[in-house]
Amino acid sequence: MIAIIDYGRGNLRSVQKAFEAVGVSAIVTRDFNKIADAKALVIPGVGAFYDAMAELKKEALDEKIKDEVKKGKPIVGICLGMQVLFENGYEVKQCKGLELLKGDVLKLPQNYKIPHMGWNQLKLKGESQLLKGISEGEFVYFIHSFYAVAGESEVIKATTDYGVEVPAIVEKEHIFGLQFHPEKSGETGLKIIKNLGRLIG
Template identity: 50%
Template structure:
């Protein structure tokens, strides 16, 4: 079972339905114990970084995520779920994240319209199981005002340009993060989720 973590941020049902469409069972869960029972973890989300961290901590889900990662379970962070993997967000001054990866979450600037909303290309920086069968430069759907600035270059798995290039995918081991929304990205978005499901099935 793939656990989609419900911490009160985002349209979780659309992610669940997308997994079901590609043939993988996914459940929306709120309890840390259910996260621990899952074979794969998805942390989606939209909204404010600080509110998200407060909700995760209040429910004990921050610890559940860290324990799942320590156990080597496949993990996918989507949009805000990607950003929460990092140490600090500059939203509301400075807000600590989960600290799984080194780096900052920064606001888009560069004279572009915020939020960044719509289709844009992702250029892969390394091969990952998540992008198997997807061409470099493929387009996905974005909705965000902040982006991740990894502290280690080898984390960067994909880059997108919006005013300037920014990191739109990260990967280390079984941990993946994507800034775009696969559940809103048509066929290629479903392929991303299918690839993640296949990875979970092998573990």
């Protein structure tokens, strides 16, 4: 069973349904005991980095998440959930993220339409447990105005081009991040969710 962290951001039920569609049991919760019992954690989300961290801190969910990850529990961040895995965000105003990955989250360049919304191709950057069965150039669905500038280039496993090279998939040991929405990305998204299911066991 995986725990989808309920902190009031994003369509939690659509993420839950996507995991259930590939045979992975998932609950939406903010209960510390259920988070502790889960095999893995998922942080979904739509909105601003600052607001997301404020919500996570309100009930000390940020510290609970970090404690579980330190124990080796897998975590998956989706869209805004991926961004808060990094050290700092600058949306609304500067604030600290969960600091599970090195790097900052910055605004996309102004010469492109913001938010970045729609289908873009994945450029594969290295071996990843999430990319089994995924080919160069497959399309996934993005909606975001900020992007991660990773402090460790080796964590970037796939990118997309939107005026800058946007990390689309990051992976470090048991920490995974997807800037796009796999639950809205058709067959490619389902393949990635299946791969996550295999990793979680």
